[in-house]
Amino acid sequence: MLAWQLLWRNWRSGELKLLAVALVLAVTVVSAIALFTDRLEGTLLEQSNSLLGADRLIKSNQPHQPAWEATAEAEGVAHTRVAHFASMVYAGDEMHLAAVKVVAENYPLRGYIDVSNTPFATDTSLIERAQGVPAAGEVWVDSRLLPLLNIELGDALQVGEQTLQASKVIISEPDASGPFSMMGARIILNWQDLAQTRVIQPGSRVEYQWLLAGDNADVASLMTWLEPRLSDHDEVMDIENAQRRLQGTLQTGRQFLVLAAIMGVLLAGVAIALAARQFAERHVNQVALLKSLGASSQRIRRLYCLQLLMLAGIASMIGLALGVSLQALIAQAVLSLYQIPMAAAGATPYILSLLSGPLALVGFALPSLWFLPGVPPIKVLRQELVLDKSAMGWQIGMASLVLVILVGVFGRDLLLGFTVLAALAVVGVLTAAMALALLTMGKKAGAQAGSRWRLALASIQRRRGASVLQVVVFATAIMLLLTLTIVRTSLIEEWQVKVPADAPNHFLINIAPSEVADFKQLLMDDNLRVEPLYPMVRGRLTHIDGEPKPDDTLDREASLTWTDQLADDNEIVAGKWWNEWSGADGELPGVSVEQEVAQRLGIELGSRLTFSIGGLIAEAQVASFRTLEWESLRPNFYFIFEPGALSDYSPMYMTSVYLPSEKKRFINTLLTRYPTIVVLELDRIINQIRDIVAQVSDGVGMVLVMVLLGGCLVLIAAVTGSIEARKQEAGLLRALGAPRRLLVGSIWIEFALLGFCAGLIAVLAAEALLLGLQVFVFEIPVQPHYIYWLLTPVLSAFFVSSLGALSCRQSVTTPPATVLREAL
Amino acid sequence: MATMIQAKALGKTVTTTSGDLTILTDINLTVAKGESLAITGASGSGKSTLLGLLAGLDVPSTGSVALAGIDLNTLDEEGRAKVRADHVGFVFQSFQLLPGLTALENVMLPLELRGDRNVREQAAQYLNRVGLGERLSHYPPQLSGGEQQRVAIARAFACKPDILFADEPTGNLDSTTGHTINDLLFELNAEMGTTLVLITHEDRLANRCARQVQLAAGELMICGSAAVQ
Numbered sequence A: 001m002l003a004w005q006l007l008w009r010n011w012r013s014g015e016l017k018l019l020a021v022a023l024v025l026a027v028t029v030v031s032a033i034a035l036f037t038d039r040l041e042g043t044l045l046e047q048s049n050s051l052l053g054a055d056r057l058i059k060s061n062q063p064h065q066p067a068w069e070a071t072a073e074a075e076g077v078a079h080t081r082v083a084h085f086a087s088m089v090y091a092g093d094e095m096h097l098a099a100v101k102v103v104a105e106n107y108p109l110r111g112y113i114d115v116s117n118t119p120f121a122t123d124t125s126l127i128e129r130a131q132g133v134p135a136a137g138e139v140w141v142d143s144r145l146l147p148l149l150n151i152e153l154g155d156a157l158q159v160g161e162q163t164l165q166a167s168k169v170i171i172s173e174p175d176a177s178g179p180f181s182m183m184g185a186r187i188i189l190n191w192q193d194l195a196q197t198r199v200i201q202p203g204s205r206v207e208y209q210w211l212l213a214g215d216n217a218d219v220a221s222l223m224t225w226l227e228p229r230l231s232d233h234d235e236v237m238d239i240e241n242a243q244r245r246l247q248g249t250l251q252t253g254r255q256f257l258v259l260a261a262i263m264g265v266l267l268a269g270v271a272i273a274l275a276a277r278q279f280a281e282r283h284v285n286q287v288a289l290l291k292s293l294g295a296s297s298q299r300i301r302r303l304y305c306l307q308l309l310m311l312a313g314i315a316s317m318i319g320l321a322l323g324v325s326l327q328a329l330i331a332q333a334v335l336s337l338y339q340i341p342m343a344a345a346g347a348t349p350y351i352l353s354l355l356s357g358p359l360a361l362v363g364f365a366l367p368s369l370w371f372l373p374g375v376p377p378i379k380v381l382r383q384e385l386v387l388d389k390s391a392m393g394w395q396i397g398m399a400s401l402v403l404v405i406l407v408g409v410f411g412r413d414l415l416l417g418f419t420v421l422a423a424l425a426v427v428g429v430l431t432a433a434m435a436l437a438l439l440t441m442g443k444k445a446g447a448q449a450g451s452r453w454r455l456a457l458a459s460i461q462r463r464r465g466a467s468v469l470q471v472v473v474f475a476t477a478i479m480l481l482l483t484l485t486i487v488r489t490s491l492i493e494e495w496q497v498k499v500p501a502d503a504p505n506h507f508l509i510n511i512a513p514s515e516v517a518d519f520k521q522l523l524m525d526d527n528l529r530v531e532p533l534y535p536m537v538r539g540r541l542t543h544i545d546g547e548p549k550p551d552d553t554l555d556r557e558a559s560l561t562w563t564d565q566l567a568d569d570n571e572i573v574a575g576k577w578w579n580e581w582s583g584a585d586g587e588l589p590g591v592s593v594e595q596e597v598a599q600r601l602g603i604e605l606g607s608r609l610t611f612s613i614g615g616l617i618a619e620a621q622v623a624s625f626r627t628l629e630w631e632s633l634r635p636n637f638y639f640i641f642e643p644g645a646l647s648d649y650s651p652m653y654m655t656s657v658y659l660p661s662e663k664k665r666f667i668n669t670l671l672t673r674y675p676t677i678v679v680l681e682l683d684r685i686i687n688q689i690r691d692i693v694a695q696v697s698d699g700v701g702m703v704l705v706m707v708l709l710g711g712c713l714v715l716i717a718a719v720t721g722s723i724e725a726r727k728q729e730a731g732l733l734r735a736l737g738a739p740r741r742l743l744v745g746s747i748w749i750e751f752a753l754l755g756f757c758a759g760l761i762a763v764l765a766a767e768a769l770l771l772g773l774q775v776f777v778f779e780i781p782v783q784p785h786y787i788y789w790l791l792t793p794v795l796s797a798f799f800v801s802s803l804g805a806l807s808c809r810q811s812v813t814t815p816p817a818t819v820l821r822e823a824l
Numbered sequence B: 001m002a003t004m005i006q007a008k009a010l011g012k013t014v015t016t017t018s019g020d021l022t023i024l025t026d027i028n029l030t031v032a033k034g035e036s037l038a039i040t041g042a043s044g045s046g047k048s049t050l051l052g053l054l055a056g057l058d059v060p061s062t063g064s065v066a067l068a069g070i071d072l073n074t075l076d077e078e079g080r081a082k083v084r085a086d087h088v089g090f091v092f093q094s095f096q097l098l099p100g101l102t103a104l105e106n107v108m109l110p111l112e113l114r115g116d117r118n119v120r121e122q123a124a125q126y127l128n129r130v131g132l133g134e135r136l137s138h139y140p141p142q143l144s145g146g147e148q149q150r151v152a153i154a155r156a157f158a159c160k161p162d163i164l165f166a167d168e169p170t171g172n173l174d175s176t177t178g179h180t181i182n183d184l185l186f187e188l189n190a191e192m193g194t195t196l197v198l199i200t201h202e203d204r205l206a207n208r209c210a211r212q213v214q215l216a217a218g219e220l221m222i223c224g225s226a227a228v229q
Ligand SMILES: Nc1ncnc2c1ncn2[C@@H]1O[C@H](COP(=O)(O)OP(=O)(O)OP(=O)(O)O)[C@@H](O)[C@H]1O
Pocket: B014, B015, B016, B021, B023, B041, B042, B043, B044, B045, B046, B047, B048, B049, B050
């Protein structure tokens, strides 16, 4: 086929490479988000059907009232109960902090538990739908728990004081991302075994759920009856708010991806448009020649369309393949973050991705190519003939339309598409203005500079449009990259740095009051430093000075404690500590509140706070505000009461301890003696968090690499576009006796300047963006990142100048004679 | 003898920023089949413009052109393309080879456009004929000017055109190379009985044609011996 032949020849002569790479990039980015979005939506759908394992659930820190069951049954509503908590499970010398789910008969009321006898099974033939729940004496476990405890199915493991047999592995379950699921591997056991484990003591941290399912009307009427009987500790969850919660977190991630994808597609689009324009320019003569050889406009249009279609087809397939792997990386990150299996993508995103190549070509390339078939044949005789090419407005219009379609259809978010496009336009204009100002400033400065600088600056001025475009594109790409890097490092590492080497690395919680003295002795026997033990009760702040507290802050239960000794890293910033304080009316006990939460809740010194603790009401008067260091990894509390203020509320004790690695075995001794104590291995948790963050930012980083790649493509495209003119200038200058060194030097300077400007603008923009993020999202103190102020412009200058010089080398290495002859 | 080209009252006026510019006025010209015609004239006298009109690359402002008995005025651009494909070949001053294609592929191109079979063999045969049998896979930039023009000549003759238009085929070559190229052109022309319309400013070359006409200020002056109409 002739079109195929022509395509192959054009490819061989290198004219299509840039266009092809840019197309592949566009398709990669688009297919990655299309696939990911589709999977995400599939997952949400799958999850929502069994999100709760019920139609409605009441969650609380205490079991539901047995009396309610009769009403539920009278209304014809099925019910069952579930308890969630974290507990150490161990087998032999190995142990793990597991996310325990205790279920009663009939669980789940909606959805299924899928189990298998083969750990990590993915093959559907190995997976069965569980009939009922684990039998008493048995436990179903996450596959990953088996290697962690070094056991196999059928072996015993210990939960609290009860030994249970691991009989099946869990493949999927409703509410997999429920409470405590971030803590560790899931185990499911039968309610009948709960008592013997003796894990739950008064004051233990447990989430009880009462699951309900039935006809809408029945459930609704039960809820109407139930509503006034619920306490402050009870919360009703329905599928919608459960789904919203899950969606909320996933949405943010998705929007970031779509955002990055828009950048990627936009940059790829600019590169495609530039490449297409060069392609068109080179092909004017070819078209005129083909016409003189008797090819009609129709024929030529067909030939070129076919070529481009084939090119787009191939690029789409390659791009799709890359997009599939990119998307898998991102999905992997989501998986590790939310612990939910992602649904497979449907056929639609694959088809759409394959269409995105041709679509990108139509939007970004076609406007530049449209005039080609209309080139008059007389052009072969009259080279100087100036052609009337398509209008710029049309190009921008088509490109925007396709961009909106791509983002809207593929990212399923038309509004975001428009918003981003508008925002980008604003950023683009601002950046362009800044770039223009910088370049003009450079021009003035250059007038006094050496000849190398003068040449470089003259060259920038001559190609002002292209120069500004390059600066804008690079600045945006670098800005995004910089923002991600800084956010990532500052979130983990700034936290890490503050942890001293001998800081406590284990939290011990759930220590019963009767065990405290003995426990201290055990520590001392082992020569371990005894940190203060804090009594702890879980309570919910309900009123401030008799008014219901604002809704949006501290909606969960908080840990309440009392002590007479202020920890080293706590500091009183207002009010007085107990030794100097005496309550205004002497009746209410005092409470010291963490400063930030006090501010957010509008608490003042002397305010009267009302807490609900396990259904009982406790009141206290605010005596002081404290600052504390969350990063210190010591037990920290929003509310510290006067000693003894809460002793009626059956506290459990907690403390932290530093165990050097050679003393890790102490945990075994401890847990053998007190099976109900829960050990949080902070070192492991920190590592786990770091792993997750690393994986997520890897996924996002991949997308940003794509964005940067787009930036490079645009630079290369812009440079190759100017290469002919550069050759002419260089040839002329060399013919006039300019040494090659001067020309090479001026090229380096030219691109270094562009890179420097881009880097500078990028740092400014990134800091502004970070300021916004830090103030509104992460709530960490704002601090300028001076090292990046220095590094970014310098590195950017180096990078861009290398890339520019590399793309331009042809223009100075071609002998002047050749250049001048070609010019004739 | 049958008439191959017939131009009647041909005129060309173009609109420029500084008003209308008449390039050609009232040109009448007949070229018989197999005849060779040289068009001479000063630079800017309108030679290339005339050639473009005769070959159907451009449309006249007044008058008409008939090629191989077909009146071009009755055709649209698509129709004229068809006539070019069927009857016309070109050799240009600036060779007009596609730089990304090898010598062989350049010659193959018009044959491929026509949908011929054995395109490769035919093209190779013509390149052999112009003495470039060893350089089939070379790209134009790797060939000298003379060699490039030979490729262009091979390309022009490979389609066995009825009429060959040549616009200063040796204008970009030194005189020795020019001679060889001209020899080749006339040889092939004689071999294949092609009608030749040649633009040149060299009297020696013009004299090799059966007939010469001269353009001056957009008008035709006859200087050859053969009668015009
Ligand atoms: N489309 C056009 N628009 C404006 N001017 C034109 C156009 N076509 C031809 N001319 C002008 O008409 C005149 C004749 O051009 P033409 O190329 O035919 O001359 P020529 O005899 O081939 O000259 P040369 O020997 O230099 O090739 C020139 O002055 C040219 O600039």
